[in-house]
Amino acid sequence: MLAHLVCAISLLVAYVLQTTIVSQTPLVNGTADLILLFFAAWALNERVQNSWLWAFIGGLMISMLSAMPFYVPLIGYLGVVGIAKLLRRRVWQAPILAMFIVTLLSTLFQQFIYVVALQVNGAPIAWGQALDAVIFPSVLLNLIFALPMFALVNDLVGRIYPLEVEA
Amino acid sequence: MKFLNGKNVQTIVIVLAVAGLLFLALSGYLTPVFNLTLNPLVSFESWMSIRYLSARDFLTAPRDVTQLREQNAILESQVTQLQTQLIQMEEQLGEADICFALLDFGRTNPQYEYVTATVIGREISPFLQYIIIDKGSDDGVQYGMPVVTQQGLVGTVDAVIAAASRVKLITDSTSVVNVLLQTADVEAQSYGSLTGDVSLDMIPLDSLVEPGDVVLTSGLGGNYPPNIFVGQVLSAQKRDNALFQTASVQPIVDFESINAVLVIMNFEAVDISPLVPE
Numbered sequence: 001m002l003a004h005l006v007c008a009i010s011l012l013v014a015y016v017l018q019t020t021i022v023s024q025t026p027l028v029n030g031t032a033d034l035i036l037l038f039f040a041a042w043a044l045n046e047r048v049q050n051s052w053l054w055a056f057i058g059g060l061m062i063s064m065l066s067a068m069p070f071y072v073p074l075i076g077y078l079g080v081v082g083i084a085k086l087l088r089r090r091v092w093q094a095p096i097l098a099m100f101i102v103t104l105l106s107t108l109f110q111q112f113i114y115v116v117a118l119q120v121n122g123a124p125i126a127w128g129q130a131l132d133a134v135i136f137p138s139v140l141l142n143l144i145f146a147l148p149m150f151a152l153v154n155d156l157v158g159r160i161y162p163l164e165v166e167a
Numbered sequence: 168m169k170f171l172n173g174k175n176v177q178t179i180v181i182v183l184a185v186a187g188l189l190f191l192a193l194s195g196y197l198t199p200v201f202n203l204t205l206n207p208l209v210s211f212e213s214w215m216s217i218r219y220l221s222a223r224d225f226l227t228a229p230r231d232v233t234q235l236r237e238q239n240a241i242l243e244s245q246v247t248q249l250q251t252q253l254i255q256m257e258e259q260l261g262e263a264d265i266c267f268a269l270l271d272f273g274r275t276n277p278q279y280e281y282v283t284a285t286v287i288g289r290e291i292s293p294f295l296q297y298i299i300i301d302k303g304s305d306d307g308v309q310y311g312m313p314v315v316t317q318q319g320l321v322g323t324v325d326a327v328i329a330a331a332s333r334v335k336l337i338t339d340s341t342s343v344v345n346v347l348l349q350t351a352d353v354e355a356q357s358y359g360s361l362t363g364d365v366s367l368d369m370i371p372l373d374s375l376v377e378p379g380d381v382v383l384t385s386g387l388g389g390n391y392p393p394n395i396f397v398g399q400v401l402s403a404q405k406r407d408n409a410l411f412q413t414a415s416v417q418p419i420v421d422f423e424s425i426n427a428v429l430v431i432m433n434f435e436a437v438d439i440s441p442l443v444p445e
Contacts, residue, residue: 019288019299029362031293067290067297067325067333114294123340125294125361133362134293 003160007042007054010156011061014038030137032145035062036080036110040102040146041153043084044095047161055081072117076110083109096150103146104139111135265317265427272317272429279392281429282306284314287331296339296363298322300428303330311390311436314428319396319419320344320384321428323436332430337397338363338422345387346397350380354387357397357416365398370412376403382416389437 059074290297386393
């Protein structure tokens with residue numbers, strides 16, 4: 001129950017920070033995505049059990065608030081959790097490295113989905129311009145924010161699920 | 168010889184001895200002796216004085232430092248309070264400036280009714296150029312209402328909830344605005360882009376478009392009221408095989424630092440999509 005509560009509050013905080021601060025401080029035209037980073041760090045943690053559920057809820061919430069086509073943020077965030085779950089088993093000895101790899105792959109995946117969805121909906125977006133102006137700067141910003149977000153979420157998870165000490 | 172008695176002789180000897188010593192001292196012969204005796208004395212005196220002063224400082228200084236620290240803390244507290252007040256007043260002054268400017272725009276365009284809104288956020292996706300304002304359906308804001316600032320056109324209301332609305336900016340890649348080039352007196356269309364640049368298309372080839380030409384809304388299509396300032400032409404491009412000219416536009420509104428906007432309440436956008444042949 002506590003994990004659900006913490007996840008909901010963290011998502012709300014991340015959303016508010018995203019729309020009020022992070023989205024207003026772009027690098028070229030790209031911005032960091034705190035919600036993506038939160039889901040990546042949350043899903044990478046082995047003790048967390050509810051990452052799929054909250055990726056679904058968060059994706060729906062962002063879909064309703066964003067101007068993107070309805071299904072796109074949902075697919076994007078579910079993809080983030082999927083990538084994180086996939087890599088968690090493979091790079092389990094170096095969680096920070098896993099966080100960087102998940103951030104890189106999931107940002108590329110999400111932005112790819114966004115561009116395709118916008119193109120399907122008639123927006124005249126060229127791939128070259130999208131890569132130069134938005135995708136690469138966004139990847140860079142997400143990689144910069146990945147480490148503090150990972151540390152924050154790890155600390156949060158450590159408080160919610162304390163390690164069991166063997167007698 | 169009564170004068171040379173024992174007592175007088177003793178006095179004379181003492182006087183001569185003192186005179187001799189004075190003579191020796193004045194002539195510098197006794198300096199080594201003085202040094203030998205006075206230097207240790209001066210050294211001791213100096214040592215003693217330093218210790219005394221140290222002891223006195225030790226006993227008196229802490230009280231002064233404590234007082235100074237207290238005064239310093241009080242002054243720092245006052246400085247912090249004044250700085251906070253200054254920041255608040257600067258913010259209020261900035262808000263007042265914006266309000267006056269918006270009011271000025273309202274006065275110069277009295278045919279419209281406005282609702283002032285504050286920008287509270289931006290779209291999450293960096294591919295889209297939208298802002299979120301703090302006025303929604305509770306304040307009478309509806310889908311399709313034009314949004315302006317004191318400078319010019321901002322965009323149109325794209326989605327509304329009770330207490331907030333989402334505004335699509337004219338810089339968004341899916342935004343199209345019918346515009347009028349004032350100097351050339353020709354109509355064109357402005358397009359947004361992924362990078363937030365605005366460009367003009369559909370300018371007839373025989374029209375003379377020059378940098379600095381003013382771009383206004385034409386009102387064609389019924390999405391925006393006419394004669395709202397959009398920007399100025401930066402450069403025009405005429406390709407050999409193209410049917411129309413294109414131009415780059417510098418928007419008059421600074422979309423990066425937009426804080427407050429006006430929603431035009433008494434303008435109803437006309438949906439002409441059923442009339443457009445597919």
